[in-house]
Amino acid sequence: MNAFLRIHCQAYGNPRPRVAWSRDGYDVSRDPRFSVYPNGTLIIQRTLEQDMGSYLCMANNGVSNPTQRIVMLQLRESLWASIEQVEERKREGETLYLTCSGFGYPTPSITWEKNGLPLTSDQRIKIQGGSLRVINLALGDTGTYTCIVMNDEEKVEDTVSIQVTPFDLLPSTCVDSASKVKCSLIVAARLCGHTRYSRPCCESCQREKTRIMQRSSPILG
Numbered sequence: 060m061n062a063f064l065r066i067h068c069q070a071y072g073n074p075r076p077r078v079a080w081s082r083d084g085y086d087v088s089r090d091p092r093f094s095v096y097p098n099g100t101l102i103i104q105r106t107l108e109q110d111m112g113s114y115l116c117m118a119n120n121g122v123s124n125p126t127q128r129i130v131m132l133q134l135r136e137s138l139w140a141s142i143e144q145v146e147e148r149k150r151e152g153e154t155l156y157l158t159c160s161g162f163g164y165p166t167p168s169i170t171w172e173k174n175g176l177p178l179t180s181d182q183r184i185k186i187q188g189g190s191l192r193v194i195n196l197a198l199g200d201t202g203t204y205t206c207i208v209m210n211d212e213e214k215v216e217d218t219v220s221i222q223v224t225p226f227d228l229l230p231s232t233c234v235d236s237a238s239k240v241k242c243s244l245i246v247a248a249r250l251c252g253h254t255r256y257s258r259p260c261c262e263s264c265q266r267e268k269t270r271i272m273q274r275s276s277p278i279l280g
Contacts, residue, residue, distance in 0.1 A: 062106045068099040070118030081115045138163030140208035140217040146254045152268035154252030159189040161208030172205040233261040
């Protein structure tokens, strides 16, 4: 969490009472992250999840009976969601990789939507938390992809628009600028969905996409 937290416990009396803070019977000031000031304020540096719970504030001036109050500490950290930057224009047959980071407390869940409808894993779509992969892209995969980060208290999201263009719009001058060995490795590692790798191995990647599309096309008998 790493947050700075201040809890104040005001006590009055004559003589002026001394304020002490404890948790589960132990003086919290023994922890270097905890500091108790003369005015009764408890400061917690770099709050952690295990700091949640009940704290006892006790005021005692040595004359009157000690007075005490119990304070319940619950921690919360605002959520945020962010989809890593990606090439938003794809061609049929390519693979789409999206990665979403979501943080906050209580720990959130991450789900995906396309055009406002939930996405689930199937033969072409693979979802693992913040990772989304769509293989053998079709024109129907064009749309707005939304990463939803949510817990019981909050919901945030980030979106990216993906456009899938027809396969036959590939440039006619599509040749490999990298070595055959390198392009073979890129194809074998299924990296043609990344522009960084497909550009220097355009011809090899195009040939692989054609093979995939032909293999996935229905055969009429």
